[in-house]
Amino acid sequence: MDDSTSVSVREARANLARLLDHAAEGEPTVITRGGAAVAAIVPIEEYNALEEAADELLARKALRTLAEEGDATRATLADVLADIFGTSEPDVE
Known part of the structure; x- marks a missing residue:
């Protein structure tokens, strides 16, 4: 710029x-x-390119983290929701 x-x-x-x-x-x-x-x-094209690049970097970081963790225990979506809403069982319907 x-x-x-x-x-x-x-x-x-x-x-x-x-x-x-x-x-x-x-x-x-x-x-x-x-x-x-x-x-x-x-220009909107530059903004869109920046957004795509940021998404790509985040995806690469996530894949790298998953590869580094190997078979480590991961939280399920139900676990995350229960933690957020403070319940032992999420109320998901």
């Missing part, structure tokens, strides 16, 4: 439609508050 534009929150509010047009054209915009970057308006 080195080529991104940076605008303050005030500027972003005043120019949101223009910033959205820029995003649609592939140009990200960083929004700052007090000089510090706090958010970004990015």
Whole structure:
């Protein structure tokens, strides 16, 4: 995101439609508050790619954890629900 534009929150509010047009054209915009970057308006394709990459990383981590644990005892969904709702038997229907 080195080529991104940076605008303050005030500027972003005043120019949101223009910033959205820029995003649609592939140009990200960083929004700052007090000089510090706090958010970004990015093209939806970049956002979707980021979401897919995060999902892939989580899936790989889960598979790695399962492989490391081997045959270790795992909680069932019923165990998790019982723990969440504080019952010995979950009320699942």
